[in-house]
Amino acid sequence: MKEGPDIALVGSLIGDPARANMLTALMGGQALTPTELAAHAGVMLQTASSHLAKLEAGGLVTQRKQGRHRYYALAEDEVGLMLESLMGFAASRGLTRHRPGPKDPALRKARVCYNHLAGDYGVRMLDSLIAAKQIEMTGEDVALTDAGRERIEALGIDYAALRTSRRPICRTCLDWSERRSHLAGSLGEALLTHFIDKGWAKRVKDSRAIRFTDTGEKAFLEHFPL
Incomplete structure (x- = not known):
């Protein structure tokens, strides 16, 4: 055996x-x-x-x-990360269950991945934080820098609360549509909650899609430039 x-x-x-x-x-x-x-x-x-x-x-x-x-x-988070990775693998092999529909562009742009932001905007956010040296990434290991901590605290996110969580503050999740990493972990969840609480974005009913308002999209792109 x-x-x-x-x-x-x-x-x-x-x-x-x-x-x-x-x-x-x-x-x-x-x-x-x-x-x-x-x-x-x-x-x-x-x-x-x-x-x-x-x-x-x-x-x-x-x-x-x-x-x-x-x-x-x-x-738990690990289940969502596993499923997103499997979805990415299936998509890369052309193993799709149906033809692309009207919701697909919205899902590819921004969507919920269990509890954090995924899609083009999720990948953009991680890329921007890395470029600004607010997140360090070595392979698949990611860590918030001092500059990153100051940044999220300026947004109104409680860094001390993130540290007390049993979950990692930062971790990567392989995005099924972009085939690149987006930000997960307690910070990824806190940022998505922040966007919704600020009125920048809202969930689309009966969908995983996240729709940004015009004002919210402008603010998001300004906060996370490439």
Whole structure:
């Protein structure tokens, strides 16, 4: 019997089309009910519940109860990073599930990747921070510099709170559409929250797309020049 991590088990959990659709839906970062996930997967509620039980046992999703309702979300950041990388690999091999539609340009421009900004704008933001020497990147290792800390504090982001998180402050995530890295980690999440709280951007209903307002887009491009 071979020893080591069981990638076959993880692959079997993700490999089922219904479960893959559920996981993709949860990449939007919102907790969803079994009924909502059943609709995304195109299966009956009872079947969806069976799939969710397998995903939860495999450590890919977690559930919480609120009143009579159950909500499911991705178990942790690592699950979202893994899924985004797999999506990038599939896209690079031409393995797409449908023809590009009207939402695709918006998704490629800016979208939610679990809890941080992805797409062209997500990659641009990381590139800009690196160019300004506010983030240092060696291979896939990224770290916030002193100048970067001053920058995010000037934006109103609590650096001390980021440090107390169990999650890395900075990490990279391979963007499926750009095939390059964007910024994840607690800083990536804090920046996306900041953009939404400031009214620069908002989530598109029933989509992972992020739509910037005219004013917000101008501010974003000024803050993160290339």
